[in-house]
Each structure stands twice: as structure tokens, then as C-alpha cells.
Amino acid sequence: xxxxxxxxxxxxxxxxxxxxxxxxxxxxxxxxxxxxxxxxxxxxxxxxxxxxxxxxxxxxxxxxxxxxxxxxxxxxxxxxxxxxxxxxxxxxxxxxxxxxxxxxxxxxxxxxxxxxxxxxxxxxxxxxxxxxxxxxxxxxxxxxxxxxxxxxxxxxxxxxxxxxxxxxxxxxxxxxxxxxxxxxxxxxxxxxxxxxxxxxxxxxxxxxxxxxxxxxxxxxxxxxxxxxxxxxxxxxxxxxxxxxxxxxxxxxxxxxxxxxxxxxxxxxxxxxxxxxxxxxxxxxxxxxxxxxxxxxxxxxxxxxxxxxxxxxxxxxxxxxxxxxxxxxxxxxxxxxxxxxxxxxxxxxxxxxxxxxxxxxxxxxxxxxxxxxxxxxxxxxxxxxxxxxxxxxxxxxxxxxxxxxxxxxxxxxxxxxxxxxxxxx
Numbered sequence: 001x002x003x004x005x006x007x008x009x010x011x012x013x014x015x016x017x018x019x020x021x022x023x024x025x026x027x028x029x030x031x032x033x034x035x036x037x038x039x040x041x042x043x044x045x046x047x048x049x050x051x052x053x054x055x056x057x058x059x060x061x062x063x064x065x066x067x068x069x070x071x072x073x074x075x076x077x078x079x080x081x082x083x084x085x086x087x088x089x090x091x092x093x094x095x096x097x098x099x100x101x102x103x104x105x106x107x108x109x110x111x112x113x114x115x116x117x118x119x120x121x122x123x124x125x126x127x128x129x130x131x132x133x134x135x136x137x138x139x140x141x142x143x144x145x146x147x148x149x150x151x152x153x154x155x156x157x158x159x160x161x162x163x164x165x166x167x168x169x170x171x172x173x174x175x176x177x178x179x180x181x182x183x184x185x186x187x188x189x190x191x192x193x194x195x196x197x198x199x200x201x202x203x204x205x206x207x208x209x210x211x212x213x214x215x216x217x218x219x220x221x222x223x224x225x226x227x228x229x230x231x232x233x234x235x236x237x238x239x240x241x242x243x244x245x246x247x248x249x250x251x252x253x254x255x256x257x258x259x260x261x262x263x264x265x266x267x268x269x270x271x272x273x274x275x276x277x278x279x280x281x282x283x284x285x286x287x288x289x290x291x292x293x294x295x296x297x298x299x300x301x302x303x304x305x306x307x308x309x310x311x312x313x314x315x316x317x318x319x320x321x322x323x324x325x326x327x328x329x330x331x332x333x334x335x336x337x338x339x340x341x342x343x344x345x346x347x348x349x350x351x352x353x354x355x356x357x358x359x360x361x362x363x364x365x366x367x368x369x370x371x372x373x374x375x376x377x378x379x380x381x382x383x384x385x386x387x388x389x390x391x392x393x394x395x396x397x398x399x400x401x402x403x404x405x406x407x408x409x410x411x412x413x414x415x416x417x418x419x420x421x422x423x424x
Contacts, residue, residue: 001382002034004086004110006101008067008093010039010053014277015218016180016301017092017117020158023181025052027375036084038077038097040068047076054080058096072099078107086110088382092117094148102151111389113381114152116145116162116175117298142168149173153392154385156378158299161320176381179324180299181374182366186278187308189363192285200286204245204270211242211348213291213314214283216302219250219271226252226259227293227316233263235341242268242348244291247283249274284309288355289347290331291340297321307331307366310359314343330365 005025010018025035029052036049040058047056056077058068070077081089081104090113091101098114105112146169149155155166155175162175201208217223225246232244246256246269253271260269275283284290290306293316297303303313303324313331315324325331334340350358 001088001379002036002084002086003028003088003090003382004036004038004081004084004101004104006038006089006091006093006097008040008058008069008095008097010037011277013067014274019183019277019301020117020180021092023183023371024375024378026183027181027371027373028378030372031375031379033375033379034084036081036086038081038100040070040097042068047074047080049080056097067095070096070100072096073103074100078104082108087386088113090115090378090382091148091152094144098148102148105151111382111386112152113154113156113385114148115156115158116148116165117158145169152385153389154381156381159297159321159324161298164320178374178377178381179369180301180304181369181371182301182304182308184308184370187281187284187305189281189285189309189359192282196282197286200282204272206243206245206270206286207241209241211289211344212245212287213242213289213344214245214247214287214306214311215290215292216247216275216280216283216306217292217294217300219246219248219253219256221252222294222296223250224293224295224316225256228291229256229259229263229265229269231293231337231340232268233265234337236265236268240268240345240348242344243270244268245270245272245283245287247272247275247280280305281309284311287311289314289344291344292316294318299324304366304369307362308369310363312347312358312362314340314347316340326365330362 005021007017007021009015011022021037025037028035035052037053039053039055041055042058042060044055044057047054054077056070056074058070061067061069077100086108087110089101089105089110091098092115102112104110145165149166149169155173156178157175158178158180160177162177166173166175198208206212215225215228219225228244236242253273257271260266284306288311290303290311290313292303292313295316295318307313307330313325315331315333317333317335322333325333327333332343334343
């Protein structure tokens, strides 16, 4: 099968969407399928293909790190895609590449599949003024997502939150829930050497025996790192040997540093800035816990990567996504700052043997979420989508034939009536 994966963003820019697409591409390729990633590139002067990726000239978006916007209706891009001849056009973002995907699927008679990755209610303010976002953002978003739902032969989402979004668009199409996968070969705790961890702790000025909770993601308001800082400020004691490491870049990085400073907790907080994806394993290996207050996740890939490295997750209660955490097996849920602190203290008191047991349980919960696993599930979606498209096309042809027969019949009746009138 030939599959085109379309997205506004791809490597070297790091986020959940790029990680998902790369993992899916690797899995599909390993299973013997041809894959072409089509993405925006703010540095590209012209369209070009390199290592299975079609880079398209684009204008970078300052408000959304790593994203670019291309003109959706490019004949050059369409001709390159036509030569590739995709059976499936799989859209992963809803902007210029998404619109191009809808257009290209129609032009090339390919089957369109759509994955909703993002809880856009919490991101609308990046692309429109906050006042306008509060007033009409939701209505515009519902219509926009409804457009994609209507054009797609299959809709995929990484968590039950997708049901809620598609339901709001008035579409009754079924959403196939496929949780995100992990590059198990990269996120293997056995591959990180002890001296790498010791060196990283020295670099970050963290004591050797410290209990470290980490978060990996975009430093933007939707990730609620400010809530974590506020909760730590209210509960963390001076003699607690607990540190929080926030890993990632974003528009709120400096303001978060200022917040930590104003709250006088900078001594226990570390901000790393951007970290290359391939370097993340040693940051996870250094940590004992993945801590997140975000309520905007669909199915956090960073959280899954942390689990693959054996880190239990401490997550703020998110009603729709609460089933992603198996309490006491792969993590814990907290409701407020006191609840968060209670879990931090309890986990920090565990001895090595107790922690190893938890680590083993956590690793088991993600052991089947590898590249090939998610690729096989996506292939099932693709096959059903292609069959649905075939049946719909067949019904259209039948309806068209019936319409032609009806028109011919009406013409014959009219002619006979005229002949009858003439012979009276």
C-alpha cells in the first residue's frame, strides 16, 4: 500500500504530532509499505523530496513553534504526489496541509483518512485574539473540524476526547481510538549508562540522591506548568529533597522562570529549554516520576515515553482521560496541591526494591505500544476506509445510472405523448 502522511510540522521540530508521524512512518515502512510524509518547511525555497519526505515552501508561524503554513492548492505539490500515487492520504493537521490533503484526495481519487491530534479549544488563542476566541472560537472550530469529518472516509483519534470534539460538529461518524505509540528501541532504560545520568545531574546542579519529577512538553499555557509550580510552592518543604525538571521550549518559558523566581522555589526547579528527541531518554532515566497538570492532552506521547522508561505518572484529574492512568499500576491521579504533594512524598520515600517493582509494572503497560503495533492498527483503518470509499463510489455510479435511465424514460414518455397528440 502507498500512504501519504500530511502535516504542517515534522522533524527537526519536536512535538507530539511529529513524533507520532515518525513512529507511524517507521512502523508502516517496517511492514513493507511505501510512505511519503508531506510537510511544510519554512527554510525550503522550492518543493523537494528527501528521505521519504516532501518538503514544501512555507511561512513560519511565530505563535506556534515548529509550525509553518503553505499555500494549500499547489499544482507542483499535486504532481509530485500524483507520481507517488497514494492509496491513502492521511491528514494529521487541519491547516494548509489538511486542506491540500482534501483537495488532493479528490483530484487523485485517493481515500482520505483524518486524525484529530489536538484539543483545539485550548489552542484557539494562538491564532486569534483572546476576546474573539472566547466569543466565536468554539463555533468556528466546530464548523472547521466538521468540514474534515465530512470529507474523511475514516476518523482516528488517540483518546476518547476525540468523540467529544466530533460530536460537537454534528457528525455521527465513528471515531476509531488508537492510542499513540512509543519508539521502544529509543526509549529503553537499559540503554542509558549510569555515568550519563550522573553527568546530567551535575550539569543541572541536582544532588545525586534527589527525587526528580519531570515534565516534557511545550512551555505554553495550555500545558499548565504554571499550575505545577503554584502547587509546589504551596506544599514543598525546604528540607524535601524533591526537584522538578521542566523539559522543553515555548512562548511561556521565560514567564515560567520568572514565576519560579517570584515564588522563591527556583532552587528546586530546573528548566532545560529545547532538548533533542534522541537525548530525552537520559532525562527520563535521571527522573523517578513524570508529573503533569495539563488538562489539554489527547494521549500524551511524552507521558508514554516516560512510561516506557519506567516512570510512573502523576497526573492532574482529567475526567475524560482518567482511564489512561491505571491507579497504582502505571501512575496516580491528583485533585489538588495537597493530593499532589502526598503522592510526591510517598514515592520519594520508596527504597530501591519498591521502586523497581513499580518501574516494572509501568513498563509492562506500554510494552505493546510500539511502531509496528500502531501501524498494524492504522492499516486496519485504511482498509476499512478504502472499502467504504469503494462502496460509496459504487452507490454513486448506481444512482447516476438510475438517474440517466430515469431521464431517458421521461424523454421517451414525452416523445410518445407528442406522437400520440400528433396522430389524434
